[in-house]
Amino acid sequence: MMRTRRIAVLTTAMLSAVTIGACHKKPAPQPAPVPAAQPAGPNADSARLAQEAAARQAAADAAARRRADSLAAANAANNGAASAASLRSALTATVHFEFDQSDLRADDKAILDAKVPILQANPGVAIRIGGHTDERGSDEYNLALGQRRAAAAKAYLVQHGIPAARIETISYGEERPVAQGADESAWAQNRRAEFEITAGGQTLRRP
């Protein structure tokens, strides 16, 4: 996002510089008004008026261009932000598991597949995967199970070309449920691996 915005600002600055340059250049071929040799009569006045009108027009054109440029920049920044947000949400999308399992389901793999190109396009990004379980099973055994779930998600990303050093795994076991309640709906939501961007998340490049 920052990167996109910086490009936009830079573009605006360059365009402004060009515009300003044009302003100076355009009147140059015309004879500069010399007060000592100022011609008398209406011709001299028309020339001066025409010159002033041209200058006004040039200034108006420049202002219009600046406005158009800043609008474009704002839109670009906006689109960049939207794009960064969608990249971020793809990177941090949660995957879910079956009871006492750390195997990845087909829908999990699709979610992880979406992360791979983003991680590849942004080699400075590092992530942390936190494994979680539902409240069933042994409280302590679940701490190990959470670690296995995080590791399973990481292994998939590594198999698809992401360096292992960019992915940290931790476990919360059943200690941090997202859904309260003692039913399958709550349990299913709680059996998960969450993704957190720990470095390089400020500028996300589109794959």
Place this chain on the structure above:
Amino acid sequence: MSRFLGALSLAAAGVLAAMPVAAHAQDTTYRGIFLGGTYDPLRDKVGIAVLPVPGAFGDSVRAIIQRDLDFSDRFTVIPVDSADPAAINSPGAAGGLNYSIFARLAASAIVKITPVGNALHVALHDVSKAQVVNVHDFALPATGLSRDWRQAVHRTSDEIERWITGQAGIAATRVAYMRGQSIRVVDSDGASEITVPTEENGVSPSWNPSGTMLAYTTYGTDSRLIVIDLSTGRSRTVSGPSRNTIFITPVFTPDGTQLVYSRSGEDQADLYITGVSGGDAAHRLTPGRGAQNTNPTLSPDGRRIVYVSNVLGRPELYIMDADGTNAEVLTNYEDSEKNYRSDPDWAPDGRWIAYQERIKDRFQIRAIRAAGGTPKLFTSEGENEQPSWAPDARHLVFTSTRTGVRQLWVLDTESNRVRQLTKSGGSRLASWSPRLAAQQ
């Protein structure tokens, strides 16, 4: 045939000769209570009366000791009406105890307590012999009802129990457990709870053999294996953090010098052993190979380890030598039944290993011998988990949802009597301390 309920007579009685009680035969201060008929210390309760205690905290002393004796499940506390002290004394100038009245109330023993300075003077009367059989002064901290004062009263209860049965009670013990995200310690009778100042995300407290320290681990980022000194409240990291690794389920070795714990990485979870002081190299005990090995519990002699492994799919209990050799499955007693068994705790007398097993989608508490065989089933109401043995190898503290929320309960495995230990919901992961000496 009548027997002395004492160490010597217990040792002489063939059935009970194998019990550790025999060690007390060398204790010359020990004098037991004479009981008529045949007495089975596991099934029969000794009738006991605790006389009203004079002094500022007398009522509290008496109430605590009566409750301790009751919670031991080895005594029937005979209520004596404190409003009429004349009724318990023999008429006449001597004014001694009227033993015949106590005999009619089915009391075999009478405890008479008199505060003397900063001590409790305790006299134990044998009803059938009509005489005092033991006396002792128990030191008492000056601050009545303080945490230390309560422990001193509990130690008095435990010694009275030892006088009578040959085995000390378990009143002067504590239970470490988790509630919310905190580790707490509570007295065996549910009083004097404190919160232990642990590092963030501390879990799985476990006592050292002298009851002066707890081992625990942290989860989430920077998981570590930690030991806290309860006298200073200071935590010290023994192992970790290590990237992509969670440390879980620590226990002390019976000599207190080492810790056995599970270290769960990305490929497997293995049991390790390392020195308590930290800085030592950790030695791996289980072979890994992709399996998850957790929850170690050591035999009292430190030579064997029971633990949880999913090497065959679901979590089962395994047993191996303490050096990691000769591992074999312990609870796979029905080959057809694939189940979920975990959270083992080896009894301090070495005979039974308590654990939890999923039965009809809920955990229940069971126990199995180290040699295998048919396990006992202790619970059925609600979900019951995380058993931890008391030092008497007879009582278990465990987590139960029988009242709707998780609470700690205490089970007497001989009589199946249960009592609720905690009063706040969400209590779990209990570890019963050893018997605690003074100044803890």
